[in-house]
Amino acid sequence: MNFYIMTLFPEMVMDVLNTSILKRAMDKGIITAKAINIRDYASNKHNKVDDYTYGGGAGMLMQAQPIYDCYNAILKEIRENDPEANPRVIYVTPQGSVFSQEKARELSSDNDIIFLCGHYEGIDERVLEEIVTDYISIGDYVLTGGELPAMVMIDAVARLVPGVLNNDESAETESFDDGLLEYPQYSRPEIWNDKKVPSVLLSGNHQNVEVWRFQKSLERTKERRPELYEKYVEEHPDQFTAKVIKKRNKILDKIDE
Numbered sequence: 001m002n003f004y005i006m007t008l009f010p011e012m013v014m015d016v017l018n019t020s021i022l023k024r025a026m027d028k029g030i031i032t033a034k035a036i037n038i039r040d041y042a043s044n045k046h047n048k049v050d051d052y053t054y055g056g057g058a059g060m061l062m063q064a065q066p067i068y069d070c071y072n073a074i075l076k077e078i079r080e081n082d083p084e085a086n087p088r089v090i091y092v093t094p095q096g097s098v099f100s101q102e103k104a105r106e107l108s109s110d111n112d113i114i115f116l117c118g119h120y121e122g123i124d125e126r127v128l129e130e131i132v133t134d135y136i137s138i139g140d141y142v143l144t145g146g147e148l149p150a151m152v153m154i155d156a157v158a159r160l161v162p163g164v165l166n167n168d169e170s171a172e173t174e175s176f177d178d179g180l181l182e183y184p185q186y187s188r189p190e191i192w193n194d195k196k197v198p199s200v201l202l203s204g205n206h207q208n209v210e211v212w213r214f215q216k217s218l219e220r221t222k223e224r225r226p227e228l229y230e231k232y233v234e235e236h237p238d239q240f241t242a243k244v245i246k247k248r249n250k251i252l253d254k255i256d257e
């Protein structure tokens with residue numbers, strides 16, 4: 001999978017992507033990431049890429065032409081390998097739909113994704129209309145630029161690409177995959193700061209461990225993310241019939257924490 005990031009700060013992006021798990025995935029050739037400096041496509045001698053906003057208002061706007069030329073250079077490169085390619089262009093903006101694990105999963109099956117990172121007061125609307133396929137935000141707050149959001153999305157998407165994570169880092173059972181938050185986990189030592197690891201986890205009884213973990217996931221989700229809990233209950237009525245709850249409680253009653 002190939003990520004292309006159109007940005008005014010390519011070093012910032014590559015410094016982050018060139019570390020840890022993403023770096024390992026790039027070394028293995030599973031993913032590639034390329035940050036392209038929009039300023040390299042400025043057509044004036046001062047390499048200026050911003051200008052005043054028509055109609056007035058504070059702040060500068062990124063101009064259409066350098067972004068459009070930068071995009072076309074990337075598209076040309078992608079189409080050298082795949083002449084039919086029609087890559088997604090994601091403009092990272094607080095005005096987009098909010099990013100989620102579901103969106104990350106959807107994006108993880110693309111071959112090429114282009115991110116457009118804005119700065120200043122925004123980008124000339126005409127180039128957005130021309131090239132952008134998806135408007136995505138990482139949450140309801142405003143950052144100084146699109147680089148951090150693009151990196152957040154790339155990290156979340158890349159780890160779902162087969163081969164990026166090792167078995168022991170597996171993306172299989174974790175928060176959001178089934179709509180619940182993950183259960184609490186413990187490692188050695190058995191007692192730390194007078195706190196004991198729940199004894200069910202030392203019991204070797206796999207069914208009990210599974211029921212206990214499921215219960216903890218339910219409780220944690222209900223407490224921390226009540227809206228996710230409600231959705232889960234609605235979508236999994238089979239888990240909340242009187243019979244199933246009774247069976248679960250019978251096992252939980254036997255478990256000594």
Ligand code: ADE
Pocket residue numbers: 092093094136137138139140141142143144145146149
């Ligand atoms: N650019 C600035 N703030 C942002 C946000 N919350 N999400 C995506 N892009 C942004």
